[in-house]
């Protein structure tokens with residue numbers, strides 16, 4: 512592979528091999544910001560092969576290079592490497608990335624005017640921080656709600672019992688209308704509290720094929736699926752079996768998929784997807800491998816007004832909604848040591864469930880080898 516003009520390809524020298532194995536995307540550019548070299552990490556970032564890009568303008572990789580031109584100007588003025596933090600770059604291959612961009616002159620007597628550009632991705636980091644906060648928030652919220660639910664649960668039984676006794680003693684049967692209201696509302700609250708407390712039993716884990724679970728959910732939903740809604744599957748066949756409570760997982764996934772069906776209002780696409788993610792932060796721990804289950808739909812997106820609250824119980828964007836579906840899904844996923852998140856914009860909403868794969872924790876990496 513000769514990514515550079517020189518006769519010696521980078522992979523043939525020691526320094527070259529270091530470059531080729533560096534995880535940080537690096538590019539060598541000339542003064543006109545034409546590409547002279549990309550290391551493999553940069554090829555990955557831009558989804559291109561450097562060979563095809565030799566001496567092509569940077570615009571063929573990054574749509575708007577003006578922030579980079581600004582950095583280059585500063586670098587030339589200062590004659591030292593210049594770093595600008597958190598630059599948002601729109602990639603020609605699609606999507607945007609946020610990077611700390613470092614540019615420095617590359618002193619090479621044979622080829623003057625070259626510069627080295629280093630791109631340190633920041634969005635990964637921001638995301639990991641956010642994930643940790645999210646898990647902590649979820650845990651606190653869960654504890655608060657469960658405490659509250661327990662407090663409500665006990666007097667509720669007494670309330671209902673008293674209403675029944677009162678009803679039996681009522682001289683005028685017409686008054687039963689009122690005791691019935693008490694009993695009915697007490698039952699409704701009881702349901703709510705039971706939902707918040709979640710399935711009372713602990714997890715009954717067994718080895719489970721996640722694709723089989725997803726297929727089961729799909730069959731359940733398909734039973735009364737409007738003809739205009741299509742469910743597509745995009746499964747990663749390398750996903751191993753997981754240790755899960757199958758019934759609870761079916762419930763969690765069903766809640767998420769049913770929401771998608773409801774927002775599509777009879778017309779649209781839902782995709783069920785599985786992937787393996789590496790080095791995922793799930794609250795306090797980092798797992799080496801995690802399963803990512805995505806439920807994507809092309810519906811209108813989560814309403815802005817409830818975007819930050821959809822996982823809270825009793826938050827609903829639908830008139831006839833209970834607002835419990837996602838809260839239950841979250842409880843189930845958290846109990847499995849996982850995380851559920853949502854990214855949404857009009858036309859594309861993705862609920863992602865991350866679950867640790869067995870034996871994938873860092874602890875085991877360190878101690879078990």
Ligand SMILES: Nc1ncnc2c1ncn2[C@@H]1O[C@H](COP(=O)(O)OP(=O)(O)O)[C@@H](O)[C@H]1O
Pocket residue numbers: 766770771774808810811812813814821826827828829831832833834835836837838860
């Ligand atoms: N795929 C989705 N697209 C848009 N909005 C969604 C989606 N899934 C959930 N929501 C929003 O989140 C709310 C809460 O969902 P959920 O907890 O299941 O309660 P419910 O379905 O009873 O309203 C929904 O009412 C809806 O407004």
Ligand SMILES: [Mg+2]
Pocket residue numbers: 766769770835836837
């Ligand atoms: Mg729902």
